[in-house]
Amino acid sequence: MNTFEDIQLKIKEYQTIIIHRHVRPDPDALGSQTGLQKYIQAKYPEKHVYCVGSDEPTLSLFGKMDSVDDTLYENALVIVCDTANAPRIDDHRYDKGNYLIKIDHHPPVDNYGMLNYVDTSSSSTSEIIFSMIHAAQDEQLINKAIASALYLGIVGDTGRFLFNNTTPHTMNAAATLLEQDIDHHDLLNKMAEKEPYLLAFQGYVLQNFQLDEDGFCKVQITNDILKTYQIPPNEASLFVNAVAEIKGLRIWVFAVDEGTEIRCRIRSKGIVINDVAQAFGGGGHPNASGVSVDSWDAFESLAQALKEKLS
Incomplete structure (x- = not known):
């Protein structure tokens, strides 16, 4: 160095x-x-x-x-x-x-x-x-x-x-x-300030996350959801940690459809996940990484690979 x-x-x-x-x-x-x-x-x-x-x-x-x-x-x-x-x-x-x-x-x-x-x-x-x-x-x-x-x-x-x-x-x-x-x-x-209209979107996130009993959580924000709440992808991604305080949570992925790609932000509590991100063409820190995929099917493959870290 x-x-x-x-x-x-x-x-x-x-x-x-x-x-x-x-x-x-x-x-x-x-x-x-x-x-x-x-x-x-x-x-x-x-x-x-x-x-x-x-x-x-x-x-x-x-x-x-x-x-x-x-x-x-x-x-x-x-x-x-x-x-x-x-x-x-x-x-x-x-x-x-x-x-x-x-x-x-x-x-x-x-x-x-x-x-x-x-x-x-x-x-x-x-x-x-x-x-x-x-x-x-x-x-x-x-x-x-x-x-x-x-x-x-x-x-x-x-x-x-x-x-x-x-x-x-x-x-x-x-x-x-x-x-x-x-x-x-x-x-x-x-x-930390957010425009008032963003709080309605935050409410959507908190009502629509998918949590498994093994501590894996995923949030999928499609283009239709972005249009409904009139929120651009970069602002939607501000809520990656909206679910972070869920009891028993170990790994979560927050995916936003950005049009040309689906940007996935991955977080964990003490579990290395950047190796999975790298395997899908992304990277980052051991407990905070990111990757882009080209379809929701590819996202499901990513989610499954992350779930396997909890086995």
């Missing part, structure tokens, strides 16, 4: 830096991306640092992405945050730069970077960015904008510190970020 010092030397070398992350961004993808941008800007005010990718309306508190002309990539350093495999990188110009760095905490799928920093022991890529700042003794550069982005990224990938990827280092990082006197109550409330 390359070191933080190697990353810092590349950041110092380039005048233009473009930061990418994965499609369908979650708080950690955006937190690590924008937190890294703001850190570099604080350390090197003269540099041009951009965040690219599609805007995610449900996470607008992270701010809007930048519009970057193709020509800016010619002599640029490109950094991709929180993305294990190249096909999931948002904005496929990521390989058009002069040098490419990958920073991630997922089990590695593609080492697509010229420099790859992957630490699967970190709760989140946001925690890795904090660790890099700490290693460079740059904590004095952390301002409210940096702290807010990284804190929300850590909160998002630890499930508000409920998941088993929360470590003493994670809590120390969060505590240091809170020293910036960020309004974390307000930030967390904003990140």
